[in-house]
Amino acid sequence: MGRMAHIEETARRRRPGGRAARVIEAVHRAVLDVVAEDGVDKVGIPDISRRAGVQDTSIYRRWGTRENLILDVLLAASERTLTPADTGTLHGDLTAFATALIDYLAAPLGHGLLRALPFATESAEIAEARKAFWDTRYRAASVLISRAVDRGELAPDVDARFAIELLIAPIHFRNLLTWERIDAEFADKLATYVIRALRPAADG
Numbered sequence: 001m002g003r004m005a006h007i008e009e010t011a012r013r014r015r016p017g018g019r020a021a022r023v024i025e026a027v028h029r030a031v032l033d034v035v036a037e038d039g040v041d042k043v044g045i046p047d048i049s050r051r052a053g054v055q056d057t058s059i060y061r062r063w064g065t066r067e068n069l070i071l072d073v074l075l076a077a078s079e080r081t082l083t084p085a086d087t088g089t090l091h092g093d094l095t096a097f098a099t100a101l102i103d104y105l106a107a108p109l110g111h112g113l114l115r116a117l118p119f120a121t122e123s124a125e126i127a128e129a130r131k132a133f134w135d136t137r138y139r140a141a142s143v144l145i146s147r148a149v150d151r152g153e154l155a156p157d158v159d160a161r162f163a164i165e166l167l168i169a170p171i172h173f174r175n176l177l178t179w180e181r182i183d184a185e186f187a188d189k190l191a192t193y194v195i196r197a198l199r200p201a202a203d204g
Contacts, residue, residue, distance in 0.1 A: 023052070023054050023058060024062070026052035026053060026054060027048060027052045027054060027059060027069070027073070028073045028076065028077070029052070030047075030048045030051035030052040031043055031048055031069065031070060031073040031074075032073060032077055032109075033051065034047065034048065034051070035070075035074070035108050035109065035112045036108055036109075039108060039111075039112065040070060040074075040108070040111070040112030040115050040116060041115070043066065043069075043070055044066065045059050045060070045066055045069070048069070062125070063125070064123060067116060067119040068123060068125070068126055070112065070116040071113070071116040071117065071126060071129070071130075072125060072126060072129045074109060074112050074113040074116055075113070075129040075130060075132070075133040076129060076132075076133075077109060078104075078109060078110070078113055078133060081104055081109075081110075082097065082100050082101060082104060082137065082140065082141070083140065084096075084097055084140060084141055084143050084144050085097070085100075086147065089151075089153070090144070090147070090148035090151070090153045090154065090191075090195060091191050091192065091195060092191075093144045093147065093148070094144060094167055094190070094191035094194055094195070095187050095188050095190075095191040097141060097144060097167065098167055098168070098171060098186075098187035098190050098191060099184055099187040101168060101171055102171060102182050102183070102186075102187060105171070105172075105175050114172075114175055114176060117176075118176075138160075138161050138164055141160075141164040142160035142161065142164065144160075144163075144164070145158055145160035145163050145164070146160065154198055154199070158198055163194060163198055166194045166197060166198075167190055167191070167194050170190055171186075171190070174186075
């Protein structure tokens with residue numbers, strides 16, 4: 001199954017059909033409109049109910065809380081972001097991916113997702129949305145590592161998921177906890193250090 005086919009299949013499994021699907025689509029669209037217009041802090045269930053043309057009770061019944069609603073919507077909308085660039089080198093690919101992630105987290109969608117994550121309560125729907133989001137993100141990013149293996153820059157046994165975690169964890173850490181500067185220079189430095197961490201496996 002191709003990447004886009006997998007994403008569409010994941011979305012189909014997560015979203016029921018019929019009237020329920022139309023309600024969910026309308027609610028998702030309303031939340032994304034508010035986030036784009038005014039930021040995630042302005043998302044309120046009464047306003048979303050009015051914009052989507054559904055009852056408040058329908059929203060509470062499915063999502064439980066405002067925070068869970070926001071997180072589910074932003075996870076679903078973010079699954080297709082950050083398409084890996086092909087620069088011809090591992091360092092270039094990692095730097096481009098890190099830069100794209102930095103830019104995404106500074107934009108309304110990514111910034112809203114960061115703000116929503118700490119406040120969501122776990123549920124079956126949120127757990128599924130979170131897993132689908134990260135599975136899609138890791139699968140897309142793993143092509144960076146497979147390209148490097150094909151070019152002979154890394155050994156075939158490099159753990160692609162762990163490599164991507166090494167790259168993105170400091171970005172999320174600074175965004176969520178320390179609020180330190182994050183820029184192109186930081187992305188370049190991250191790529192350099194990740195390659196140093198991975199290459200002993202290639203050389204050993």
